[in-house]
Amino acid sequence: MKANCASSGGVERLWRLVALWLTLCLLPACGEAPEPIKIGYCGTLTGRGADAGVVGRDAVILAVEQINARGGVAGRRLELLARNDGGDEETARVMDQELLDAGVAAVIGHMTSDMTVPAVATFNQRRVPLISPTVSLNALVGKDDYLWRMRPANAQLAKILAAYARDVLGLKRLVAIVDLANAAYTRDWMESFYREFTKGGGQMVERIEIEGALGGYAMAAARKALAAKPDGLTMAANALDAAFICQQVRKMGFKGPIMLAGWALSPALAQQGGASVEGVITSELACLPEAQPRLKRFEADFHGRFGYQPSLTGVHSHNAVQFLALGLEASLSRKLSLKQGLQSVGLINGLLGPITMDRYGDPTAALQLQVVRDGQLAPLVPAPPAGRD
Template sequence: MTIKYALASLLFAAAMATAQAQETIKIGGLLETSGPLASLGQPGLDGAMLAVEQINAKGGIAGRKLELVNLNTEGDNTKSVTAAKRLLEQSDVVGLVGPMNSGSSYAIIDTVQRASTAMISNGGSRGIVLPPQDKKWIFLSPLTDVLVQSVMMADMKQRGVKNVALLHADSPFGTSGRDQLEKNAASFGMTIVAQQAYGNDDKDMTPQLTKIRSANPDAVIVWATGPGQAIAVKNYRQLGLTAPLYLSHAANDFNFLRLAGGAADDILIPSSKIYVTDSLKDGDPQKAVLSSFVRDYQAKYGKPPATFAGNAYDAVNMIAEAIRKVGPDRTKIRDAIEGLKDYVGVTAVYSYGADDHFGAKADSVVLLTVKDGKFALAH
């Protein structure tokens, strides 16, 4: 009996060890794959799933497979909170890949903070992680509004722009961009001479742009996400405005090109480098990573990746990198993300810190234009 018992115990222990080795490490996703922001969330989910597939193809993390559990939030703030609670309380996730939109990211901050679980948000507003001492568990993967605006306004300064006008969406992303422009325009020698806003359901921005035209600005900025950007650009052309037109980094999207059509030609967009990989210098630290990502994404999905795919791809990979270093421990993962330095991603080269939960470095941004319906380097 003793020998049989010992043998049984050994077999049970071996079985348990095997089962434990086969258990997946779960990361939660809050990517909106339907609703008004599906054009952001679906590419995000595609990028995230590609990252998981690649990690698992290389043996996972310490012999364990990675699993992404995504709940579609539909871009709705209330549904985002419900989904976040469900993932954090019921799904045993060790980290979160946050929503693509700023509004939903703001909505779930308290839930994530209370759960003491790291989230890398894909929203573009700085306020999502500010102040970092009060939002210890929240990080960003996209380029931020201040980062891309610095590139945008540097280009304006080179062009001799003094007076600018702003049309923004009445959304957290739009108002955050407005606030940062108001704060920083003077440091580039510029004055905002007109400001107009539009609602997410507006189908015509002609009245706002007519008022902007009367201010006779040297350049115009449209700061928004979603289909409204394309409507604004079309209305801009219809009114015959000729001043340089700048859009936010949310416009570096194939869906925008499709909706705007020929009206998009010659606009200027601060962006990640994802659409101009072949134009990068060989010494660019992101070129190899970007080339591999674009190739693998195209092979898997049969189409080139949008910038949003790169955001979520980076978020998954950075959480996975933290797990490799410290194991699937929620607290240690947070600390490991904050400790990442010079991490070369698709969207940016990232270096986080206790006072910097943005991560992305300024030299990760390029200025794009549109030529014949395609993105190209502006300079």
């Protein structure tokens, strides 16, 4: 009997050891790094408009690297998956689907309204946030969806520029040039400019729609614009097209003011336009004094990493990643959905100054008129208070 009891106890101990061994085998290895959080970027990296897409991607890369160097988000690293929408709606749809199928928590993009507007329905259906650094379409304001924006609406940006043209510069007769390569944005921006400018008696004496200003297109647009005898020009076009048209109208002797929509604000404007874009005026987020050290650090880090100076598109893209990181932190720490986490982030310390975000993903920030001087954007007048239309 003793022998049997000892044998039974030995078998029991053996099974306990086997069970413990199996349990240990099924547990994650001690010290194993937590799974990274995948995020996506989708913008135009080739073809027309690629200048904005590339600087946006590079700013996102830098922001992700900086966040990971600080320990990530809630102890988890960010893993970036970047895609090229090619400036084509169908390509953008396929690339978005790739990112969503890869399990990204959110996507930074797109960089143009023409790519973003069709994408919103897909992201709404999948309940994945889409954060656009640059889109400012009026029709996207006040929607309870999965789109967040880092720039105020065209109604705000175009309004202060049109009012300045009319009330300060005293312009009466403007020609509008609209680039249809990003028609959703350019038509919307120009309509906002038109409403404000004509409200006080100004006239749009000619409206010219173009599809690219390379070669003879720029010359033809310039000739048609100057034939209307305007005292100023306003353009909603990408950087290269705006630069080409500025070159042509200056060669033809036009000396009046030229006002540009924010889409043109990339390094390519000054690189291509040279002296012809000196003095052009635009409206953008103001760089407030308290934010200048942050902006200078970003510019130095960006140049050190990529070897060129970032544009405002890079600033907005970096802000977008910081906003996403805050939303991820809130959602993980408070067990919220990412949409709820983003909605809980009411204030962002952006590279240019504070940005207030409402529950619909619409931002408010201080705006400022800016002018190109020595190839760089510089303040034209003091910034109005944050939130002023």
